[in-house]
Amino acid sequence: MADPMRMRITRKGDVADVKMLIFHPMETGYRKNTVTGEIVPKHFIKTLQAMHNGATVLEVEWSRSVSRNPFLHFRVNGAQAGDKITIAWQDNFEQTGGGEAVVK
């Protein structure tokens, strides 16, 4: 995918407010293909880590019940301009993805 995720960071004092969107189908395994009638296999992000300058600050476990193209909003303390926020995820097909953005 050309644009695997989007991140937007705003800083208030030393708090980085991070909003991110990952482009992922998050298939439940319950949906049928409307043309073939076949069940679409479950395909969802299981784990996601957020890092602040390389140190893990948030670990997320997700299920099939998280909406398609998952959105996540979180806040990191002790952030300064120039700091890096990194996202890394892994799904049930062992596919991985992520992104990185700099705090302004």
Next chain:
Amino acid sequence: MQRNRIRLAALIGAVTGAILLPLRALAAQWNEKAFDETRFPDALKSVGALDLVESEQIELKTPEIAENGAIVPMQVTSNIPDTEKIHVFAEKNPQPLVASFTFRKGTQPFFATRIKMGESARVHVVVLADGKYYTISRDVKVTIGGCGE
């Protein structure tokens, strides 16, 4: 609106594309047993939440009526000191455990995300803080279920 889009595009430009995944990320925990449970009380047990105390120190924002069960926005803030984990359950989903968040030093016990709900149900949030479990819940009415999504 147009101006907002331009600003957003500029911010998105700061995001690099695919990055190499740090090795430790591959070792991330996923509580398979808890996520596979099909009954809410069993899912609670599988995350370790046996004794729950209702707490007004947890803020849970959900819509009263969700028109589309495929996209139900929710926001949680825990004001309980030493919050380590927050679990989210949608009581009537085929597998009630929706998500678990582990907050390391330096992250606020806060998040917002969007979840799927198969039908109208109670959404429960469970907070682990200093070895104890706290909870709050809200009813969400779903007009069109989202599990086929």
